[in-house]
Amino acid sequence: MTEPLLRVRDLKTYFVTEQGRGTARAVDGVSFEVQPGETLGIVGESGCGKTVTSLSILRLIPEPPGHVRPGSFIEFEGRNLLTLEPRELRAIRGNEIAMIFQEPMTSLNPVFTVGDQIAEAAIVHQGLGRAAARARAIEMLRLVGIPDPDERVDHYPHQMSGGMRQRVMIAMALVCRPKLLIADEPTTALDVTIQAQILELLDRLQAELGMAVMLITHDLGVVAGSADRVVVMYAGQVVEQAPTPELFARPLHPYTEGLLASVPRLDAPPAGARAGGRLHSIPGQVPAATAWPSGCRFHPRCPYAWDRCRAEEPPLLDAAGTGGTGPGSHTVRCWLLTEPRRRTPAPRP
Secondary structure, eight states: OOOOSEEEEEEEEEEEOGGGOOEEEEEEEEEEEEOTTOEEEEEOOTTSSHHHHHHHHTTOSOTTTEEEOTTOEEEETTEEGGGOOHHHHHHHBTTTEEEEOSOHHHHSOTTSOHHHHHHHHHHHHHOOOHHHHHHHHHHHHHHTTOSSHHHHTTOOGGGSOHHHHHHHHHHHHHTTOOSEEEEESTTTTOOHHHHHHHHHHHHHHHHHHTOEEEEEESOHHHHHHHOSEEEEEETTEEEEEEEHHHHHHOOOSHHHHHHHHTSOOSSSOOTTOOSSSSOOOOSSOOOOTTSOOSSSTTGGGOTTOOHHHHHSOOOOEESSSOOSSSTTOOEEOOGGGTOGGGGSOOOOO
């Protein structure tokens, strides 16, 4: 087995809130690995800590109010990113690890042409001159499928559609041929046809460039078609992770089960879904990060919860017998793994 490209261990990122409302434990003990060349999907509802996890990896958390807690560990190719000097970190950001942010219109600078913004990373990280960097920007626009790249290179963000701006963001992220691409909701606010084109483009570029991808999304349909492995997050923690086929065939955490049951299906419904009629929904909502529930954080919304779930927080338990967090492992943060007979849903009040 090859060494992981990225290894995250016990990551804790907290925010001190104003007016004495307590500390928001946005990411609270997250661990996972990304293998060279693989696509890792990270899924969960809004507010579960997906984006904060990705920003923590690149040390883009504003301090204050945020801070990565001592004991957290983020290793990229043997280097602990949390202990690097700012100069060393700048050499990695945008060069070896790149990120596509959620909203391209707010991520692109409106007063610079898209060509200048793509070329900037090549100038800073690879020492290219202005003419060579402009040629590289045109090459990248062509690579991501923007028509007439020689003309579009001089356009401003407001002159482009949402789908084109998202392609520009991808071109900016890939101009230095990174080893890891973090794609944070890369298809949000795009229509379905453009979503499919963007995902197909990412798959093609990943195959051509040989990079690993961290795909952050709330859309299980996206990870089903793109990811090799899936990490499911809830309330600042990893609650389940497994190879994609294994997770979809055998979801073991009630939250994962609920997410899969909520996806519209044309064929037979998955475990937990109703046969016909209205779509399944998970009752309640993600609690506030300043007041996570005691015990299992999903227990207020779980149909299987019993006294142990309310009193004792479960660790990540090995469901596959592999004894680790590597590519073939299946781990679940749920006491049902120790008492599977309790999976019969309890009546809800």
